Amino acid sequence: xxxxxxETPDDTAFFFTDDKGVxxxxxxxxxxxxxxxxxxxxxxxGFKGEHVGLLGANSYEWLVVFFALTTTGNxxxxxxxxxxxxxxxxxxxxxxxxxxxxSVEFEPAMPAFSGAIRDFEGFPLKDLGxxxxxxxxxxxxxxxxxRDFVIDREAMCALVYTSGTTGTPxxxxxxxxxxxxxxxxxxxxxxxxxxxxxxxxxxxxxxLVVGALMVFNYRYPCYIVRNLRNIARDFQxxxxxxLFVVPMVIESFAKQLKAMGRRAGGQVTPEMVKAFTGGNLxxxxxxxxxxxxxxxxLFRNFGIEILNGYGITECSPVLAVNRNEDMCDGSVGPxxxxxxxxxxxxxxxxxxxxxxxxxxYKDPEATEKAMxxxxxxxxxxxxxxxxxxxxxxxxxxxxxxxxxENISPEELEDKLLLDAAVAEAIVYEDNGALAVMIYPEPxxxxxxxxxxxxxxxxxxxxxxxxxxxxxxxxxEPFVRNSTGKIIRNL
Amino acid sequence: xxxxxxxxxxxxxxxxPEEINEDTTxxxxxxxxxxxxxxxxxxxxxxxxxxxxxxxIMEFKTVGDIxxxxxxxxE
Numbered sequence: 326x327x328x329x330x331x332e333t334p335d336d337t338a339f340f341f342t343d344d345k346g347v348x349x350x351x352x353x354x355x356x357x358x359x360x361x362x363x364x365x366x367x368x369x370x371g372f373k374g375e376h377v378g379l380l381g382a383n384s385y386e387w388l389v390v391f392f393a394l395t396t397t398g399n400x401x402x403x404x405x406x407x408x409x410x411x412x413x414x415x416x417x418x419x420x421x422x423x424x425x426x427x428s429v430e431f432e433p434a435m436p437a438f439s440g441a442i443r444d445f446e447g448f449p450l451k452d453l454g455x456x457x458x459x460x461x462x463x464x465x466x467x468x469x470x471x472r473d474f475v476i477d478r479e480a481m482c483a484l485v486y487t488s489g490t491t492g493t494p495x496x497x498x499x500x501x502x503x504x505x506x507x508x509x510x511x512x513x514x515x516x517x518x519x520x521x522x523x524x525x526x527x528x529x530x531x532x533l534v535v536g537a538l539m540v541f542n543y544r545y546p547c548y549i550v551r552n553l554r555n556i557a558r559d560f561q562x563x564x565x566x567x568l569f570v571v572p573m574v575i576e577s578f579a580k581q582l583k584a585m586g587r588r589a590g591g592q593v594t595p596e597m598v599k600a601f602t603g604g605n606l607x608x609x610x611x612x613x614x615x616x617x618x619x620x621x622x623l624f625r626n627f628g629i630e631i632l633n634g635y636g637i638t639e640c641s642p643v644l645a646v647n648r649n650e651d652m653c654d655g656s657v658g659p660x661x662x663x664x665x666x667x668x669x670x671x672x673x674x675x676x677x678x679x680x681x682x683x684x685x686y687k688d689p690e691a692t693e694k695a696m697x698x699x700x701x702x703x704x705x706x707x708x709x710x711x712x713x714x715x716x717x718x719x720x721x722x723x724x725x726x727x728x729x730e731n732i733s734p735e736e737l738e739d740k741l742l743l744d745a746a747v748a749e750a751i752v753y754e755d756n757g758a759l760a761v762m763i764y765p766e767p768x769x770x771x772x773x774x775x776x777x778x779x780x781x782x783x784x785x786x787x788x789x790x791x792x793x794x795x796x797x798x799x800x801e802p803f804v805r806n807s808t809g810k811i812i813r814n815l
Numbered sequence: 816x817x818x819x820x821x822x823x824x825x826x827x828x829x830x831x832p833e834e835i836n837e838d839t840t841x842x843x844x845x846x847x848x849x850x851x852x853x854x855x856x857x858x859x860x861x862x863x864x865x866x867x868x869x870x871x872i873m874e875f876k877t878v879g880d881i882x883x884x885x886x887x888x889x890e
Contacts (some may be wrong), residue, residue: 553853554853554854555857576850579850580826580851581854583826584827587826590824729852758842794842794843
């Protein structure tokens with residue numbers, strides 16, 4: 326950041342379309358000045374080693390807060406804006422966070438935070454300008470606290486929550502060294518030569534590290550998509566050379582292009598795709614979940630190469646990605662330079678390198694299990710063929726949606742099992758949506774619709790991607806293995 | 816109005832348009848994902864001059880839910 330401000334001060338670092346439809350360009354110098362001023366303000370306000378929540382849709386302000394926190398010895402705790410407030414307060418309590426930067430739509434939720442968290446302090450992102458202004462005044466008066474602060478690159482700078490295989494989400498502790506290593510490793514693998522467009526939410530490491538920080542490191546402008554519903558307009562403004570997305574976005578683009586073809590009374594043409602995507606799109610980096618091969622072929626026909634990659638939050642997040650000139654269909658590409666990957670005797674993918682997390686927050690047992698033998702155990706199965714990594718399955722029961730969300734079925738099943746009428750339940754994925762099969766308690770005298778209502782009620786407390794869309798009942802108990810565990814493959 | 820909504824929806828799904836009705840569900844029947852729904856809502860907002868909040872979008876389960884909202888809120 327400092328280097329770019331010095332070497333390319335007038336180049337655009339980030340740009341976005343504001344609420345009034347005006348395109349705002351932020352230069353490298355302006356970005357650094359904002360971060361420096363906010364960092365100075367935070368230090369003067371006693372932010373020292375704090376775990377600070379960051380809640381809101383993608384925005385320039387979000388990035389400024391992230392950089393200011395992580396360069397002043399504080400820990401940024403990115404939070405998923407779609408998670409119900411009750412869960413967010415639990416996550417903050419578990420993560421020892423009492424301060425929160427939030428976007429305006431969360432204003433009504435602030436009483437819930439202050440009610441649940443002792444000494445809670447909320448900072449609206451809409452007022453960030455004031456804090457930056459105060460920081461600037463301090464800088465003008467000679468405050469050198471930000472400049473003089475010595476960053477410990479090995480210390481935790483981000484605490485990122487990910488769905489674990491059991492009940493509570495796990496807090497992944499990442500250091501500056503982890504994240505910087507991953508940016509440098511990934512930048513060697515894939516070469517960007519134009520604007521990047523950041524589509525995925527910043528609370529996901531893929532959205533933040535790859536979608537924004539990597540583009541910044543490439544020295545190309547990064548367009549921030551603030552609301553996905555405006556993406557058609559954003560393409561025309563951003564004119565990206567590359568997009569960073571999850572499969573769900575590609576599936577949706579494919580539908581929109583098909584619709585475009587229908588409206589034109591025929592097939593969609595490369596010219597139509599070019600017009601839709603702003604004219605410069607050459608690459609789409611896709612990760613977070615497996616993508617069906619048909620989409621790679623479809624977009625290749627339009628002159629756009631989808632480069633599949635593979636990552637996991639614990640690896641900051643990228644482990645492998647196909648490259649512009651070195652790709653193999655069906656694989657997730659070559660392993661990143663500087664990162665070691667091996668396949669163990671059970672077929673599990675293990676990784677080692679500077680990008681591997683420090684551990685799980687307050688969970689030494691889970692950390693030890695994940696880092697057994699000095700290698701991070703990804704929980705994914707795969708093989709390496711001619712230096713390309715292929716993913717073949719998972720050792721855990723996590724359900725990965727096409728939007729890249731990890732859902733622990735056991736977590737939802739445990740909630741259902743709290744109801745006396747549910748004897749056994751298995752949550753699984755059915756055609757891209759969550760479904761549940763329930764074996765009712767034989768003694769319970771309830772109609773079938775009771776279970777629909779039960780699931781509907783449970784869904785109300787869940788974000789959309791965790792809602793169960795289909796309920797079916799069975800008349801026999803599930804088959805169990807020799808250790809008494811239900812055999813999940815229905 | 817239902818027909819106008821179906822005209823928008825049929826661009827995003829392979830589901831037979833003649834079989835789409837108020838009770839048709841967006842995710843299970845039409846196999847739309849949440850990003851599709853956002854895009855469709857954007858189309859509908861332009862067409863009817865309404866603003867639909869992200870919270871409201873989460874409430875849309877069926878085609879009838881969209882119709883009911885637009886009937887109440889269109890300009």
